Amino acid sequence: MCQTKHMRLHITLDDELVGELDRRAGRGRRSAFIAKTVERALADERRWEEIEASLGTVADSGHEWDADPAAWVRAGRRAEPERVG
Numbered sequence: 706m707c708q709t710k711h712m713r714l715h716i717t718l719d720d721e722l723v724g725e726l727d728r729r730a731g732r733g734r735r736s737a738f739i740a741k742t743v744e745r746a747l748a749d750e751r752r753w754e755e756i757e758a759s760l761g762t763v764a765d766s767g768h769e770w771d772a773d774p775a776a777w778v779r780a781g782r783r784a785e786p787e788r789v790g
Contacts, residue, residue, distance in 0.1 A: 726738065726739075
């Protein structure tokens with residue numbers, strides 16, 4: 706079984722922010738709320754890094770959908786009967 710290590714941090718927040726944190730998370734749940742929020746923010750940052758790294762990897766032209774993108778999408782939808790739309 707893998708045990709998660711926890712590290713104590715000292716974070717300074719203004720009173721108004723702490724007040725809202727307490728209203729939303731509850732005073733005894735600050736750490737869990739902050740940890741969950743940081744995890745989400747880091748996941749967003751990783752996704753944006755992946756998106757930015759992929760920019761320019763698909764050519765601007767020469768695709769089967771270039772002539773009529775809407776028709777290409779409709780044909781793809783018809784090819785998969787379990788799809789809706």
